[in-house]
Each structure stands twice: as structure tokens, then as C-alpha cells.
Amino acid sequence: MKTPDQTVSGALAGDAGGGAELASWSWDLKHDCVTADAAMARLFDLSPELGGQSPVSAYYARLHPDDAIGHAADIRRAIDSGEPYASTLRVRGADGQYQQVLARGEVLYDSFGEPERLRGVMLDVTGGLAARAELRDSEERYRTLFEAIDEGVCIIEMLYDDDGQPYDYRFLEMNSAFAKHTGLVGAIGKTARELVPDFERHWLDIYGRVAATGESIRFVNGDAAMNRWFDVYATRVGAAGSHKVALLFTDVTERKRAETQAQRLAADLTAADRRKTEFLATLAHELRNPLAPLRSGLQVLRLSSGDPDATARVLDVMERQLGHMVELVDDLLDIARITRGQVAIKQAQVDLKTVLDAAIDTSLPMIEEHHHRLVVQVAGEALPLFADATRVTQVVSNLLNNAAKYTPRGGTITLAARRDGADAVVSVADTGIGIAADSLQEVFGLFNQVGTDRNRAQGGLGIGLSLVRSLVELHGGSVVADSAGVGEGSVFTVRLPLDAAAAAQTVLAAAAPAAPMHAVRVLVVDDNRDAADTLAALLELLGHSAQVANDGRAALDAVLDFRPQVVFLDIGMPGMNGYDVAQVIRNDRRLDQPLLVALTGWGGESDRQRTRDAGFDLHLTKPVDLDAIEKMLSSV
Template sequence: MTSSCKVLLVDDQPANLIALKATLGELDCTLVLASSGEEALRHALTSEFAVILLDLQMPSMDGFEVARFIRERENSKRTPIIFVTATGPNDFPVEEAYAFGAVDYMTKPLNSTVLLSKVSFFIDLYRKSAELARIQQKEHAAALAEKNARIRLILDNARDYAFIIMNNSGQIMEWDGAAQDITGWQASEAIGKDVAILFTPEDLAINRPQTELECAAKTGKANDKRWHLRKDGTRFYADGVMIPLEDEQGKLHGFAKMFRDDTQRKLIETERERLLREVQLANERLTDIFQQAPAFMCVLRGPDHVFEMVNDRYLQLVGKRDLVGVPVRQALPDVEGQGFFEMLDGVYQSGQPFIGSDLRITLQEPDGRITERFVDFVYMPLRDEQDAISGILVHGIDLTQRKHAEQAWRASEERYRTVIESIDEGFGIIEVMFDQDQNGIDYRFLEVNAAFQKHTDLENVIGKTEKELVPDQDPFWSATYGKVALTGQAARVTSKATAMGRWFDVYATRIGSDGSHKVAILFTDITDKKRAEEDLRRLAAELSEANRRKSEFLAVLAHELRNPLAPIRTGLELMQLGRANPASTQRITDMMERQVTHMIHLVDDLLDIARITTGKIDIKVQRLDLATVLSAAVEATMSSIQAGSHELTMNVADEPLMIDADSTRMAQVISNILTNAAKYTPSGGKISLSAYREGEHAFVTIADNGMGIPAESLPHVFEMFSQVGRNMGKSQGGLGIGLSLVRQLVELHGGTVTVSSEGSGKGSAFTIRLPLAQAAFDNRPAGLRLSNAVHAPDRKFRILIADDNVDAANLLSSLLEMNGHLTATANDGHQALEMMREFAPEVAFLDIGMPGLNGYEVAIQVQQATDLDPVVLVALTGWGDQKDRLRSQEAGFDHHLTKPVSLIAINKLLLQLAELQSAMSG
């Protein structure tokens, strides 16, 4: 049988079209390929297709636009469309797709079996429909019956969808496709029954089956997205449609209901919504706790102590409004000079909490009145994710009312009653009962205030004993009050009343002279405060863990610095003995250079992490080809790769991959990952480096067949101080900051970095994604090679080296003299100025931190001196931030070099000076 139908395949990626053609090539049909939406529309205008596979995301015209134009043509308005998308099932816009007449959608990567099944179905349906139309025209009943049988055969073979045909009243006439598998009803059981057997009791209560039939008849389609019932009573979530069936005269003669089981996706979506609701409720509860706390609380942010959160108790304390967003000194100027602002500054700077008890604070009310408050409070420092202090939590209790109550009680019995009844704290007068050994065993309530019940939940206590009210009460309270009654010494007690499930802060004092068994108690229910303290202790534990990690890091840092220092010291001792031959001396110096380079790398990584954390890193962005970065990174790490006898393979796209980036920083990123691959891959391993383009991004993948990463360690690979090898007992050294630095540098460039591994011993792969530049260059330089080699200039200079480190000054002097330069050294600022006049250097390398006069001061005096010849000033310092370079420039330095400086950098600088002088003299 020759092909009598066509299938249109639309995708803007040629590779995807080839894959679709290969998968569907066995079908008896003509495959028409289109690489854009415009080309697909041209085919749709001239041909008729059994089905269209349409990619959703295309550059100039997406799948939905193409579908809309296809539906506007009469001969293609009913052509089945299957959308193909890389979007996950939860994110695919199903309703929008069906609105454009889609019959299905599939997600990439495509399952070839499912694809063949679905396309075969619509090809057969197309052919059978055409044949059915021809048979209807000839009014051949036998052919029509055969056609229906074939259609049923097709429907029975549909694996995903259930197809149900009903008459006008909803009675099931046909039961095909996956209907039996999804619902549990066999065709023989379902045919003849009302479609209502699939609907839930809730839908039946509102006559949903009839409503959907009416909606489909009226609008031409009714979405079928709801919970249905299986035969066994369990529920499944149906995703489909119901459409009306009409004869050639347009008369309604039934309905077709098509759906699939989408329960799993619905359950996932429902669970996600539930979790979101729980998170929202948790946040609301935390806010309620903060606002309803009996203590005053506020959160201050930054060194200026800006109000971020304030609860009502705090507003009641200070008598202010509109505090949020205002610095504390501006919001509360009347507190200036009372020491509280200085306490806040001290906590923020030291990181140590401050606890204040019974402190007096003077405030000015909005109406101008001056009031005094007495408070107990805690200033607790808050830290961010980098363990830096970011703010202060203020938490305390307003003791003013208690203070007033105590003073009023002692001052006047008459005023006592009014004050006691107005305070928030609980108050009572008790009579202690003793045993024969004068131990307090119980007490009777003689008098209580109105707040007593609020703090204890005890009612009608007058005349009753504590044991009558709380039979299981702790003996501690009776003993404590008995001691107060016997000795006359007041007591301040904070303890838990276990039988009541509450914590109390109690002040107890004897009433009357010796022999009186009456005790007055003033107390507060501090249960909520104790819970808050538990939270503070939890925070302290977290801070302790952070301190532990810091200590562990310092130990590792000491270890990593000692490792290279040991061979350096040994090499120096060998050289001092003078017994090494030239070959041995070369090996020793090579070794020392490698160890010093390793130490410099450790220090540079630490500085980079510090700069990124404080937002002070200097990123110099320029338009460059990614191949340039890869070349520099490979060259920088080739010695490590060769030392491990590894095989490095590179696969870089032929097209230019232009990015806007800092070439040095991006090369540092690639080098760090390549170095890790070499370090954690056994000798003779394989490392691959590939770079390619996908859409508007460039991707770099570095893979190895080394020790791999366990699944439980993958989420922590990019964390600070994390070392997978150390956790596996296979540490290769290092501080555990390299990959953290990689991630932060990549993110500063607007990119991402991910890692994957099949587990221990199965290698790992790191993938970096970077945005491509908006406008790419047409050509890339061929044969790109980078080299750090800079030869000494032919021009020889008179050079002064000033450094209080005598060894450093002498060594640099020796290196320069080996290149033919005339040098002199000085070891402090005053000596440097003297040598400026005696030696008359052309170039001066000045250390910044010299005694007497530092490098800045020497540079300023050189600039101001009128009796000195012109000299090029070069700052030689361990400080290399942008602010340090700006300061040296302001002091008069011409150049700024960061220690430890290499001979290559010095030669490069001298070569530039020689070329400049040559150009000026020419």
C-alpha cells in the first residue's frame, strides 16, 4: 500500500528533525520537515496532514503562534497537533495548548515507543476517517461497519488515553483505548451504563455529568479536569476533554470523552500547595509570636542600628511611632547621653551580647513629658550567612510598673492598694505554715491582686492553701517562702512550677517584724520569656558550631602552610651546606619555586574569598572569546596534569563563543576545576574539557574518571571549607575554598556552575554556564597561545630597593644585578631618602610598611623635593585592594606591585619603562 498521508514535523533544531525522521521512518507515510514556524505554515497552506508534531519553543514564531494560524484555515482547523516541549509536566501550559486545538503533548527527551504509538494512532485515524467519508458518500453499510471495527482496534491499542462514546443522554455506547486500564470497568460492564459511574459523589450532587454534556454541546468542548472514580471506589485525576459528535447535517448524535490518568502530577501539585501553605502559616506564627511576646523586642540592622522590626511592647516602652526604617539615634534623640547607644555600638563591634539588669532610661513622651523607665534587657548580636555581624536583637522586660509598685508599697500603705491593683504583675500576701522543725511546708493566700489569676489561672484563692489549689506543687516554693519569713531577707527567684507547667520570676519579702509569717510576693509568668531564651540558646549553639568550623579551618590552614614550608626550609639548609652540585641546586630551587607558588595560590584564594564576601572584588569585564580563557587555564594547569600522567582531551566549538567577562578571573575558575580533576584522579587518568553553545549561553564541561563524589556530598561541594576527599579519608590537601571561590566568581559573571557524579570511584563532571555576549565577533584569532615569559629589557637601569626585610631587599637586588642593572638597597624610610640623593636612581622599589618613614611618606617627600632627579616610584606591598592602589597613586607612586612579586612582573614593568623612554627620546 503506497503512502496516502503526510506527517508534518516542525523543530528549529536540525538534530531533532533528524531524530524524529529516524524514529518515524518505518511508518507508511510521507514525512515533511520544517525548521521554522514560517516554513510550517507554508506546508500547511499547500498540503493536508494526518498529524502535526510541533515544537513549542522556536525563535521567530513559537508553537502557539503556528497553531493559531493553522487553526484559521478551513482545511487544517481539525488537524491533530501534538506539542513537543522541553518544559516539565508541571510547568507545561496545558489549558493554553488545548485552547489551540492540541490533542496531546510530549516532553523531551521523547520516548520513541510512545511517539510511534501516538503518531500511528493519528495516521490510522486519518486514513480511516478519509475512508469513512468515502464510504458514507457511497452509503455502503458494510464498509462503514468494517471502518468502525478498525477504529475500535486503534482505540483499543491507545496506551495512554481512554476513549468513550456516549449518546445524547450520556449513556455509554463505546468503551475503547485505555478506558479499562484506567477505570477498572470492562467494556461489557460499562456499555449501556450512564457516564455518571465515573463521577464522584460531590459532582453527582451538583449534577456535574449533565452540566458537562450541556457545556460540550453549547461550546464545542468541555474540559475534563477533575477527580473521577474507578470501579473499586478509588479516585484518579482525569486530564482530557469532552466533545460533541455531529452528523453531516450538523445534528448532535452523541459525545466523545477522551482523558488520561494524571493522578501523579495532581498529587505532586497538591502536596506542593500544602507545603507552601504550611510555610506561610509558620511565618505568620513567628510574626505573631514576635508581636504578641510579653517582652519588648526589636531588630536593629547595620552599624547605624536601623529599626527593622518592632513589637507593640517596644512601642509602649518608648512612646514612639513610625520607627521602622529609621536609625535608632535619629528615632530616639532623647536617649542620647544615657549610654545605651554606646552599648549597641560595643555589641555590634565586639560580637559579644550585653545583658542589662534594672537599668533606668529617661524618655520624652510625644506631648513633651519626661518619663523614667526601668528595664531588664539583652542586646544579642545577629549574624548573616557569612558569620558577619549584621544586626542586634533587643529583648527585654519593662520593669517600670514593678519598680513603681515596690516603691509605692514601701512609701505608703494607702497608695499600695491602688498601685498593686493596677500593675500587670501578679501580687499576693501569703501566710507560711511550718512543721515542728521550722520548715515551710505550705502557705495560705490572704490577699491577691487582679493580675494574679492572669499569671496563674487560679481562681477564688483567698483563704485556701497552695496544696488545696495545686496538690502536686513543688516543695521548693513553700521552703523558699518559709526562709524569707524566718530570716526577713527578701529573695528574687526564677524557677519552674512543674505542676502548673509555668515559669515564674518572683520577688518575695517579709511583711512585719521578726516572728511574722506573712510574705508579700510579686511575680510574673515568664514562660514565654524562657521559651525565647531557649531560642537564644539554640542560636548560641549554632554560633558555637560556626566557631568550631572556623577553628577547624585555621587548623587546616596551619597544616597547609606548614607543608610547603617544610621542603623550603630543608632546601635552604642543603644550599647552606654548599654540598649540592649544580643539578641538585636546580632541583632544589625548582622545588622551592613550586612550594612558594603553592603558598601564593593559598593566600590568593583566601584574599579572593574575603573580597567577594565583603563586596570589594574588582571584576574587569571585557569582550573576549571563551577559547582565550580555556587556553590560559590549560596552560596554567598543564604541569599538574602532566605530573599525574593524565590524558587531557579538548573539544571546543569551532564558532566563536564571545562572553563579557574578566579573563583572569574566568581562567582562575577553569584552572581551579582542572587542578581538582588532576588532584583527585589516579595516575594515568582521563580528563576532558569541552566548550559549546546552547541557545544564548556558552557551556564549559570538565569531566574526569577519578575518585568521584558520593551522593550525600554533592549538595555540599561548593560550600566554604568543604573537602570531599577529606570526608572520604582521601584528602589531597587544600583549604576547601577553591570550589566555593569558583561558584562565587561564576555567579559574579551572571552564570551558574553545577556538579554531577555517579558516586565514589566513578568520576565527576563540572558544568559552567555563562551568558553569551549580545553581539559576537565574526572571527576568532587562530592558533591562540598565551605565555607568561617576559624577557629582561636591553636597557639597564639604576634601581633602588627599599625594604625593612633585609633578606627580601638583598635577594631582589641580586636578581636585578644578574640582569645587568645597577642596584642599591635601603632598610628604612630615612635611609631611602638619603640613597635617593647619593645613588640618584632611575627606578625605586619602595616597601610601604617601613619604620621611621613609611613608603607613602617617602613618596610624598620625593615628589616635593626640588634637588632630586626624576625617578619612577614603584610601590612594593602586600596590600593589593583597589583602595590600596588608589592610596599609593595619591601618594605619588607611578606603579603598584603586590608581594610576592615575580621577576616576570618586574621585567615586564622595566620593559615598559624602557620602551617609553625610547619613544620619548626618538
């Protein structure tokens, strides 16, 4: 059985957590004498002699003043109530610093019920309290850091089967960032397979190896089940044999996407640069092709001026090659305008059959040159469009020309048109070299000439199909390519919306008889003397009266003297340019105002607007077609 002293001592030791030195004392209330052990003397910094027999005031002198008053009150209450008391005191040690002390005591009474003696124990808990405070601070710092960082942090416990192989892991602890990055909310206590049933085996292999070896690892890996990428640092928690692994997760999905996009962009830029280089080489090649016969033709004309047949043959060749150069330049300008968003299609009601006839007329010479057979299959019903007839003709003609170029001699080209719901469907099929399946989407790319056989020997700049797609899309339509493979021919299909408001009837274009030609006074103004003299000579051959001026001042003098009815005026002249000359002419009241025709290599809508603002009546782009000149002069 425990004595009362043992009971008090045991309770105090239990509160202190064990391991500390207990000091015991007894105070004779009647004689004011405190009897204490050596531990008590050391605690209060008293000599063993004083500590053994001293008045209570020797002990109170060592207490913090604030605690001495409270301790005296605790003892008074214990005497009055007969209950044990407990206090927390601050005792000044030998170094002058106060120590935290726990005190417990009880009152003993004599046979008459009077308080006779007070006994108790004291325990220095300064070290234990400091350690607990430090532990609390450490835990608080850890928790604050754990929750504050952006990276996801979690502690997992590896789970093993009977063969010692990891088959799952359980989440023991995680911060809010981990839940945010992974989307695994409320995961503590659950296993990975519970949360993500189809989660990948390689995570188990990696974490199991970390737990087994204790070797930390850092890696970047993708999780297909979560569609995310993570930068992961894994390290074992505890000594060898521990199954716990700490994971530091950073979601790098956006970074990986940016890297992938940058790589794709770099690849696209490299491909674009390669295509540009190939295009420039092709352009040089394509321009040299017509220039060679043009130069040779000039030499033939110079040497055989008296041979009409030779002259006629050479002129046919030169005209054909010049037309080829004009087509190349026109395609380049169209692509440039579309790229800059400067193409405005001029839509009107038009019958698709009329457009197809115009496209056939344009492409037939090339088809016949290659000895192809053209099959036309057009539905009997009307196919009205609200479209730019010139641009749709250009689309179909480009597809026919493409088929003619890439079909071996003597092949078959089929042009078909039909109604499909609210769309008109135009297809151009050939028996040519075909297109590989993986290249079908590339054929519409700018400067692309797909396939090993679609090389420079076939001609062209690789912009025709890109132009086709752009023009079709400007009309709200679509174009697709199809082929059974290399050597199996190809089919290009264009869908264009039908004009729902148009009447379902065939639009017949009746050509008006040409007006009889009459002589017109024409002034040609161009600082390029060869160009001016050639155009003037051509006009003279057509029966008109023509004069030439090679700069702005000479042009103004000629207007006053020659009184031309029409002035072909170059824009880009040094000194007074075409705009300046036009404004002077328009402001001169002495003149019967002539028809002013701008001649320029610039044909954009902004260029045409500028010539209108300067007072020009018409805008023609170089080189000017003879038919256009004759048609214009016949209306003067």
C-alpha cells in the first residue's frame, strides 16, 4: 500500500512524464520549520544545512514575487478545505534564472483537528516544458510549410503481396496542393487503386524501388489515366525496412504542352523555311522556262525578218510563254492578297454551268497538249450560285490544269457537277500519279508539291491548290482531296452553297456583237521606253493614232498638243508620278477631259481605290491583255 507521500509524488511524477528529480519537503506549521531533502536544497539553491532545517521564508525568498502571493493563497485554501493543492511556481536558481516548478502538497492535522504540518513534493519541469514547446513549434512550422508550398506533398505506405511485390500504396498524409494538382480529394487512408482503378504499374515499380533501396529519385512522367504530366521527387521516410515514401509532386502539364507546342512550332518553321527555299528555287526555274523561248524568239525575229511563217510560229510561242509568265505572277499576287486578307470576292447570281464552260475553255489547251480525254458530266438541272464567277472559274481551271500536269500522257480527266442538298458539288478526277494517303492533307499547303513524282519537272510553284482552297473557303465552301494511293489517280471535290433565292433555271449568256472599231487618239505614258513604244506600235496596228511620252512633264505637254481621247498612264515614274500627272490633267479646265487609264503592276483593292481618288477612270494591271484594250477603246 502506498503512503500519502508516495501518492502525491507519484501523481506529480506522472504529470511530469517521468525522468525528472523529485524534491520532498515537510513544513512544521507550529514551529515554522521546513525539513527538506538534498534535491529540495539544490532546487532552491540552499546549502544542505539550511535546506535541512529552515523557516519557510527562506524558500519564499526564492520564489518569483508574483508566484509567492498565489502560492500562499493556495496553501490557505488547502488548510481551510483539507484538500491537496497544486501550484506552478517559478523558482530562482543559482544563475539567477527562474525555473518552472510543479508543486503538490497536503495538510496533516493533529488529534484535535488543528493543522499541524504541511508536506509535499516539487519537480523542476523547465527542460520538459521547453522540449514540448520546441516540439509544438517544430510541428507547427512543418504543418505551415507543408500546406503553404505550391508543390504537392504526400506520404504513402507501400503495400506488398505475399511474394513481397508491391501491388498498391495507401495515402497517409497529403497537403492541399497535392489534391489540387492530382484531383485526388479525400485520399487520406485510401489506396491508389481505390482512387484510380486503371492507374499505371510503373508508379508502383518506381516507389517500391525507392522504399527498398532508400535511394531517392527525381523524374518527369505522364499519367495517362489523369491526362497530366508530373515532375516527381521520391524519397524513403525512415530507416531500412520502412515502407513509407515521401513524394514531392509538381504539375508540369502546361510546361510539357508548351514544350510540345514549341517543338511543333520549330518543326513547322523549319518545314516552312525548307518550303520557302524550294519555292524560290522553283520560282527561278519556272521564270527561266518562258524567258528562254522569249529570248530565242527575239533572236529569230531579228534574223528572219523576211520569213512570215517563221515570224508567225515564233510569235505564237512567245505569246504562249508570256501567258504562262502572267499566270505565274497572277497566282503569286492572288496568294499574297489572300494572305493579307485583301481579296474581296465580287458575288453575283451566276450559273455553275457557265462557270464550268469558262474553266474548260481556259484549261483545254493544256489538256489537249497532253493528249488527255476530257469527260464532262454535268447534271441537267440548274445549279445557280451566288458567287464571284471569275474566282470560281479560277478554282475549276486550276484543278483541271493540275489533273492535266500530273496525269501521264493520254489519260482521262472527268469533270462532274451535281446538286447535293443545298450544295453544288464539283469534282475533278484523273487517272494520274495519285497521292499517298499520308500526303492527302498536305496537298493544300502553300508551296507544297506532294509526292516524289510531283517534282519541278511537272512545272508550277506549288501554290495552285492552296489558292483553290482559299478561294473556295472565301465562298463558304470546302474542298477535299482523295486518292486510292500512288499510281491510282486522284479526285478533288469542291462543295459550294447554292443560291437559294435564285430561280431554278439555266442562265444563258448571250454574247453581244462587237461594236465596229473606230480610230481613237491615244497617249501612252511610261518611263520604260520599250514598253511604251511597243504598246504604241500595237495601237497603231489596230488602227488608232498613238503618241508616246516618257515622263510626267512630257506627258502634260503632249496632252495639250495632241488632245488624246485616252491616256495610258504608268504610275511608278520618277519625278512626277502617274498620280501627280492625273491630278494636273483633271484640274486643267482647258482640256476636253480624256479617259485616264492607270497602268501598274499593283492590282490590290487599295491600289485601285487610290487611282480612283487620283482621278483615273480605269485601272489595268501589267501586262495588259490586248482583248481588254480593244474592248475598252471600242467604248470611247
